Amino acid sequence: MYERKIPLTIDCGLHLTREVLNGKWKPALLNAISMNVKRPSEILRLLPDATRRVLNVQLKELEDHGMIEKKIYHQLPPKVEYSLTEIGWSLMPIIDAMNLWGDTNRSFLEDVISQNPKITQTSKSACQNLSDYNNEQKK
Numbered sequence: 001m002y003e004r005k006i007p008l009t010i011d012c013g014l015h016l017t018r019e020v021l022n023g024k025w026k027p028a029l030l031n032a033i034s035m036n037v038k039r040p041s042e043i044l045r046l047l048p049d050a051t052r053r054v055l056n057v058q059l060k061e062l063e064d065h066g067m068i069e070k071k072i073y074h075q076l077p078p079k080v081e082y083s084l085t086e087i088g089w090s091l092m093p094i095i096d097a098m099n100l101w102g103d104t105n106r107s108f109l110e111d112v113i114s115q116n117p118k119i120t121q122t123s124k125s126a127c128q129n130l131s132d133y134n135n136e137q138k139k
Contacts, residue, residue, distance in 0.1 A: 020065050020091070023058045025050050027095050030084070033068060034092050038081040067091060 009015040021027060025047060032046055040059070044052060059082065062068045067088035073079035084092075102109065113119055 025058050033082050
């Protein structure tokens with residue numbers, strides 16, 4: 001079991017927000033769930049670069065922080081669905097603002113990132129996968 005070695009700072013809103021959103025996939029998970037992607041298998045298809053284990057850990061952390069709810073249907077085969085809580089919905093303007101900021105500054109950021117010798121390849125983003133998923137659902 002993981003035990004935190006450095007005490008968590010909770011006297012600043014930035015630290016608290018970072019604690020909730022700290023994780024590579026958490027903003028994408030919240031965004032996907034807000035767009036009605038509820039099943040773990042659907043989420044995994046949207047985020048193919050993420051492992052099932054990492055997604056499960058980050059979903060559990062979001063659930064522990066009260067941002068999402070997990071509903072288990074007792075049937076065969078077992079079925080699980082995630083949804084945002086009220087406080088989870090209150091995070092969506094922050095996630096949307098992060099997305100807008102990235103889109104607004106895309107050309108600058110892509111130039112800076114492409115000049116970084118440590119980054120040798122890029123991939124299709126979860127945002128594009130989610131957009132494709134939403135378009136398929138509307139058909």
